[in-house]
Every structure is written in C-alpha cells, then in structure tokens.
Amino acid sequence: MGVLEHKFQDNIVVEKLDKLLGWARSTSPWYFQFGLACCAIEMMATAASRHDLERIGMMPRSSPRQADIMIVAGTVTMKMALRVKKLYEQMADPKYVIAMGSCATSGGPYWQHGYHVLKGVDLVVPVDVYVPGCPPRPEALIEGLLKLQEKIQKQRPLTKIDS
Amino acid sequence: MIDDRDKLIAEAVEKGLQGDMDTINGIEDRVIRSKAKAALHKAKKVAKESGTGIEDSKEETASPVDENQSPNQIVFAYLEKKIPGSVIVQEGDLEECIYVNPSSWEAVSKLLRNDEILQFDSLQCITGIDIGEGILESRYNFHSMSLRHTIEIRIPVSIDNPKIYSIEQIWRIGDWFEREVYDMVGIIFEGHRNLKRMLLPDDWEGFPLRKDYETQQTYHGIAIPKVKEEWE
Numbered sequence: 143m144g145v146l147e148h149k150f151q152d153n154i155v156v157e158k159l160d161k162l163l164g165w166a167r168s169t170s171p172w173y174f175q176f177g178l179a180c181c182a183i184e185m186m187a188t189a190a191s192r193h194d195l196e197r198i199g200m201m202p203r204s205s206p207r208q209a210d211i212m213i214v215a216g217t218v219t220m221k222m223a224l225r226v227k228k229l230y231e232q233m234a235d236p237k238y239v240i241a242m243g244s245c246a247t248s249g250g251p252y253w254q255h256g257y258h259v260l261k262g263v264d265l266v267v268p269v270d271v272y273v274p275g276c277p278p279r280p281e282a283l284i285e286g287l288l289k290l291q292e293k294i295q296k297q298r299p300l301t302k303i304d305s
Numbered sequence: 306m307i308d309d310r311d312k313l314i315a316e317a318v319e320k321g322l323q324g325d326m327d328t329i330n331g332i333e334d335r336v337i338r339s340k341a342k343a344a345l346h347k348a349k350k351v352a353k354e355s356g357t358g359i360e361d362s363k364e365e366t367a368s369p370v371d372e373n374q375s376p377n378q379i380v381f382a383y384l385e386k387k388i389p390g391s392v393i394v395q396e397g398d399l400e401e402c403i404y405v406n407p408s409s410w411e412a413v414s415k416l417l418r419n420d421e422i423l424q425f426d427s428l429q430c431i432t433g434i435d436i437g438e439g440i441l442e443s444r445y446n447f448h449s450m451s452l453r454h455t456i457e458i459r460i461p462v463s464i465d466n467p468k469i470y471s472i473e474q475i476w477r478i479g480d481w482f483e484r485e486v487y488d489m490v491g492i493i494f495e496g497h498r499n500l501k502r503m504l505l506p507d508d509w510e511g512f513p514l515r516k517d518y519e520t521q522q523t524y525h526g527i528a529i530p531k532v533k534e535e536w537e
C-alpha cells in the first residue's frame with residue numbers, strides 16, 4: 143500500500159475503503175431463506191452441516207429486510223412470480239439474486255407445457271448468477287455463491303464512474 | 306373366439322339366474338367376467354319386471370354382506386329402489402362405477418351419507434375430467450369406514466352448462482376438492498359457499514384441464530410464450 147505500508151503498528155491494516163467494503167460485503171452475504179420446489183431441498187442440504195454455508199459467511203435470514211442475497215430455488219409459478227418480485231423489492235440495497243436450477247433460469251422441465259410456470263425468474267427480477275442443474279448439487283450452488291462473491295468483490299461502491 | 310365368449314357368458318348367466326354365482330366369479334378374464342355380470346344383472350331385471358321374480362326376495366332385505374355382489378351392484382339396486390331414475394344405466398360399467406343423474410345428485414348424496422345400509426361416511430377424492438365431445442365428468446370415490454365398502458360415483462354434465470349440486474356441506478372435505486375441480490375443469494358446484502380458484506391466481510383466464518384450453522399470452526404483463534423456438 144505504497145507509502146503508508148509498515149508505517150503503523152502490527153495490528154493495523156491499510157486498505158482502500160472500496161476494497162474494504164467489497165471484502166466485508168462478499169464475506170457475509172446473508173441469504174433470504176425461501177424455497178419454492180425440489181431445488182429448495184438441495185439448498186437446505188447446502189446449508190446443513192456437511193456442506194456448511196456458514197464457512198463462507200452465509201446464514202439464512204427469514205426476512206427480506208435483513209437479507210443481501212435471494213436464492214430463487216425452485217419452480218416459479220405465475221402466481222408466485224408477482225410475490226417474488228414484491229419480496230425482491232423489499233430487500234435493502236445492495237441486493238443480489240441467484241437463479242438456482244433450470245426452473246429458475248428458464249422454466250426447466252415446464253418449458254414446453256407448463257402453462258403457469260414463469261420461464262425464467264429473470265423476467266421479473268435481475269439475476270446475477272445462474273446455477274444450472276435439476277437440481278444443482280450443493281457443490282454447484284457453492285460454486286455459484288463463490289462466483290457471486292467474486293462479483294461483489296469487484297464492485298467499487300464508493301468510486302464515481304464517469305461515463 | 307367371439308362365439309366361445311358369448312357362449313361362456315350365456316352359460317354363466319344361466320347358472321347365475323339359478324343362484325349359482327361360482328361360475329361367473331370363476332371366469333378368469335376380467336373383461337368377460339364383468340360382461341357376464343352385467344348381462345346377469347340385466348337378465349335379473351327383465352325377470353323381475355316380467356314378474357317371474359327369481360330369488361329376488363333377497364334384495365328386499367338388501368343385506369350388504371351378500372358375498373356374491375360387489376358394493377356397486379348393491380348400491381345400484383338400492384338406489385334404483387329408493388330414488389327411481391337416479392342412476393344412468395350403462396352396460397358393463399357396474400364393475401367399476403355408478404353413473405348418477407345430475408338432477409338426482411342432491412337426493413342421492415344425502416342418501417349415501419345417511420342411509421343405514423350405505424353409510425358412506427368418508428369422501429376420499431373428487432376428480433374432474435374433460436371426457437371430450439362436450440362432456441365434463443365429476444368422479445367421487447366414497448368409502449364407508451363402518452361397513453368397509455367402497456364405490457365410485459360418476460356424474461356427467463354438458464360443457465355448456467356444467468352445474469352439479471355441491472356436496473360441500475355433506476362431506477366437509479369436499480370443500481377443497483370441489484374448488485380444485487372448479488379451478489381445473491370449470492365445473493360449477495351449486496351451493497358451495499366459497500367457490501373460488503384453488504391453485505391458480507384468482508384472475509387467471511380459462512380452465513387448464515379442458516381439452517380446448519388456450520394458454521393466455523401474458524399475465525400481469527409477464528410473457529407466457531407459446532411458440533418457443535425464437536424466444537429469448
């Protein structure tokens with residue numbers, strides 16, 4: 143860190159505020175606990191002790207107000223689509239969405255004949271990471287989450303971008 | 306082959322009329338057996354009407370434990386007797402179900418629930434089906450927990466005026482069953498106190514399990530694509 147490095151005592155770290163924020167956000171992305179179909183079981187398995195999401199700082203919150211990430215795990219029906227949107231709007235910024243499984247990314251098995259299934263949750267909310275699979279294994283979901291962490295770390299919330 | 310079958314049925318009916326049901330019950334092929342039973346039923350009815358009255362005095366006491374008769378046959382005969390014209394007779398169907406006239410369904414349902422001999426105290430399921438050719442059908446599976454017999458009742462209605470008397474207040478479980486049938490095939494249950502959609506949103510258009518159902522294009526501005534090849 144240039145001139146400031148090693149100028150202080152041992153337990154003081156010097157870092158850009160942007161990077162610090164990125165680090166803090168990416169290592170504690172609490173997710174909104176809400177499952178819609180079979181994929182939700184796999185999400186629960188990911189959170190349970192074998193795969194243990196709290197290793198990477200994630201824990202489930204039962205209210206959208208306290209959550210940073212929404213994991214859309216499962217089939218989104220038209221009836222639910224309006225509610226998913228409402229829940230997303232209730233989350234505080236910064237907020238991220240993971241579409242888990244082929245249902246949430248594209249309609250999945252209901253692509254052809256599911257008259258009431260939303261063909262991809264990106265039709266109602268912006269999606270950051272898509273995790274393919276039917277259902278994705280916990281490893282796949284964790285990879286998606288790590289990708290999301292990378293994305294969060296790259297963001298510079300305090301830097302003004304001239305466009 | 307067909308001659309053989311007809312002969313077999315005729316023989317079995319002959320024996321059955323003389324009170325020997327073992328021949329009919331011993332027929333191995335299920336289709337032939339049911340045909341034989343239907344034919345026997347018809348023969349008995351003819352005999353009854355013409356006054357020859359072969360061993361039909363048994364039915365006056367209508368004992369439900371008669372081992373040779375299926376619950377369907379017992380209930381069928383009983384309904385015929387109690388509420389004439391309530392049952393639609395369709396040959397060969399008696400093995401599986403009883404067709405009931407929609408106009409008599411109110412009386413029949415109350416009888417099924419409360420009668421000493423029937424006592425169908427449990428409604429297990431209601432299924433709604435679009436049979437095609439303008440007919441909707443509502444199918445009820447009943448079970449009697451006290452007498453341990455089971456029947457299936459079917460009620461056909463026309464698709465232009467699909468109205469059936471609601472049994473929601475006779476079997477309370479029927480509340481949600483009927484709402485689901487309404488939701489999916491659009492049979493209107495008259496007298497239901499809360500007949501609204503069950504699974505689909507309230508403002509959904511059409512009834513998805515009908516044969517002529519067309520998916521709507523959008524729902525609250527969200528696209529529901531029909532042709533999906535070029536859809537992004």
Ligand code: SF4
Pocket residue numbers: 179180181182215216217242243244245246250251275276277278
């Ligand atoms: S993607 Fe597969 S496992 Fe996941 S909700 Fe859809 S059908 Fe179920």
